[in-house]
Amino acid sequence: MSSPISKSAFIKAEQCLKHFYLYKNHLYLRDKLSKEKQLIFKRGIDVGIFAQQLFPNGIDVTISEKRNQELFAQKTQELIMQGKSTIYEATFIFDNLLVMVDILHKVGDTWTAYEVKSSLKITETYVKDACFQYFVIKNCLPNLTEFNLLTLNPKYVLEGELDITKLFKTTSIMKDAVKNIDYFTHKSQLAKLTLEQGKIPDIKIGTHCFSPYSCDFIGTCWKGTEDASSVFSIGKLSKQSLFDYYDNNIKRIDEIDIKTIEKKEIKIQIKAAIEQKEQINKQQIVSFISEIKYPICSLDIEVWMPAIPFYQGTKPFQLVPFLFSMIYEEKGELKKYSYFKPIENDGRKEFLESIINSTKSFASILMFDKSLEENILNQLVELFPEFRMDVLELKAKIVDLAEPIQNGNYYHPEMKGNFTLKSIAPIVHQKSSFESLDIQSGITAMYIYESLLANENNMEQETIKQQLIDYCEMDALVTYQLLQFFKKNS
Numbered sequence: 270m271s272s273p274i275s276k277s278a279f280i281k282a283e284q285c286l287k288h289f290y291l292y293k294n295h296l297y298l299r300d301k302l303s304k305e306k307q308l309i310f311k312r313g314i315d316v317g318i319f320a321q322q323l324f325p326n327g328i329d330v331t332i333s334e335k336r337n338q339e340l341f342a343q344k345t346q347e348l349i350m351q352g353k354s355t356i357y358e359a360t361f362i363f364d365n366l367l368v369m370v371d372i373l374h375k376v377g378d379t380w381t382a383y384e385v386k387s388s389l390k391i392t393e394t395y396v397k398d399a400c401f402q403y404f405v406i407k408n409c410l411p412n413l414t415e416f417n418l419l420t421l422n423p424k425y426v427l428e429g430e431l432d433i434t435k436l437f438k439t440t441s442i443m444k445d446a447v448k449n450i451d452y453f454t455h456k457s458q459l460a461k462l463t464l465e466q467g468k469i470p471d472i473k474i475g476t477h478c479f480s481p482y483s484c485d486f487i488g489t490c491w492k493g494t495e496d497a498s499s500v501f502s503i504g505k506l507s508k509q510s511l512f513d514y515y516d517n518n519i520k521r522i523d524e525i526d527i528k529t530i531e532k533k534e535i536k537i538q539i540k541a542a543i544e545q546k547e548q549i550n551k552q553q554i555v556s557f558i559s560e561i562k563y564p565i566c567s568l569d570i571e572v573w574m575p576a577i578p579f580y581q582g583t584k585p586f587q588l589v590p591f592l593f594s595m596i597y598e599e600k601g602e603l604k605k606y607s608y609f610k611p612i613e614n615d616g617r618k619e620f621l622e623s624i625i626n627s628t629k630s631f632a633s634i635l636m637f638d639k640s641l642e643e644n645i646l647n648q649l650v651e652l653f654p655e656f657r658m659d660v661l662e663l664k665a666k667i668v669d670l671a672e673p674i675q676n677g678n679y680y681h682p683e684m685k686g687n688f689t690l691k692s693i694a695p696i697v698h699q700k701s702s703f704e705s706l707d708i709q710s711g712i713t714a715m716y717i718y719e720s721l722l723a724n725e726n727n728m729e730q731e732t733i734k735q736q737l738i739d740y741c742e743m744d745a746l747v748t749y750q751l752l753q754f755f756k757k758n759s
């Protein structure tokens with residue numbers, strides 16, 4: 270018999286049988302896991318381990334065993350037979366389907382399973398996954414009478430000692446689980462049949478490649494569609510609209526009849542593809558930059574969103590700013606300034622004071638997509654209302670350089686439908702390269718900052734701090750350069 274079908278594999282079968290088949294038989298074709306995804310998985314595992322404290326003194330079947338899920342399943346059975354009442358990562362195999370559950374807890378004669386999600390909300394996908402877990406476990410453990418999802422409680426505020434019983438919210442999925450038993454019987458047969466056929470299912474790419482998750486084999490199936498001329502390189506259009514073109518044999522952007530397009534931000538992309546050059550609405554750009562008052566600086570803020578609140582008065586996933594960087598000109602030279610908040614201290618008040626004082630002398634503050642920064646400033650002013658006037662003044666000076674790009678007044682074919690600062694960086698300044706940095710995204714920056722909590726090595730801490738500052742300064746620098754680029758080209 271082939272190796273058991275795990276929950277991860279089964280989810281893939283639900284999305285696309287080709288995904289499932291490739292995952293089971295051609296794993297070597299899988300795309301490289303991005304650093305962001307790895308860090309998100311790690312956070313999920315950390316929150317799962319943290320939640321074990323709700324049911325202390327359990328036994329983790331994955332500890333002191335070889336990384337072999339069939340051995341984990343054997344160990345789970347042994348622990349159940351021994352009368353243990355709390356098992357972590359309990360593993361079950363039924364009909365060659367294998368699932369693990371974060372916590373299995375027994376009260377009296379009946380068992381309850383808990384699956385932990387590092388999330389504030391329950392999604393349809395979480396419920397479906399949990400129903401599949403229930404289906405397998407119930408067949409192995411008839412006295413399983415309850416299956417719950419544990420999510421982070423959005424209303425929980427850390428006050429004093431962390432109260433884990435209030436931090437997590439428990440939601441039963443039993444109604445759906447019982448209803449879906451026949452569904453899983455049928456779907457698991459289909460998955461097995463696919464494996465028995467011994468050949469890769471002939472399934473075309475489609476919107477399913479991204480739902481509910483981005484497929485692991487995009488690099489294999491989507492070969493030939495990644496260049497700048499492909500319709501899939503159009504940004505700001507739904508996946509369905511892109512497939513409407515693709516399925517109607519319109520595979521290149523320059524095959525689209527531009528007269529049928531109304532939206533300016535789409536039109537500019539098609540024009541850029543047809544003419545094979547950048548598009549700039551000089552009049553609009555000139556008008557935009559004429560509003561800017563001098564002296565100017567550019568500003569970028571990095572945030573941390575700890576799943577488990579770390580500072581007093583904060584909630585799960587609350588935005589906590591920890592770093593800002595500025596670029597400005599002084600006597601004809603570019604200068605930079607960064608403020609870094611150590612993770613051990615809350616320090617949000619000092620952060621706010623520092624950002625207010627550092628930007629006071631500038632008449633315009635350049636940002637790229639100000640929404641996050643404005644959100645942070647609004648949260649900080651709620652907390653420290655004595656700074657309301659200063660924050661209002663600061664916000665009034667913000668000039669969002671993403672606006673002319675988002676509104677379709679500038680586009681370069683090399684942006685490939687991507688309207689982020691990272692996609693514009695190589696266009697505005699050849700030397701501005703995020704690729705050379707250790708940290709290349711805000712999400713990575715957030716997790717790397719979090720890693721300081723577990724790092725006691727001073728040298729490593731300093732290295733991490735510098736990597737974070739380098740990243741934030743690069744964001745501020747490219748934003749600054751974008752304005753110079755607009756000025757030069759308009």
Ligand code: SF4
Binds near residue numbers: 286
């Ligand atoms: S990329 Fe799309 S078609 Fe290919 S395996 Fe993944 S989901 Fe299926």
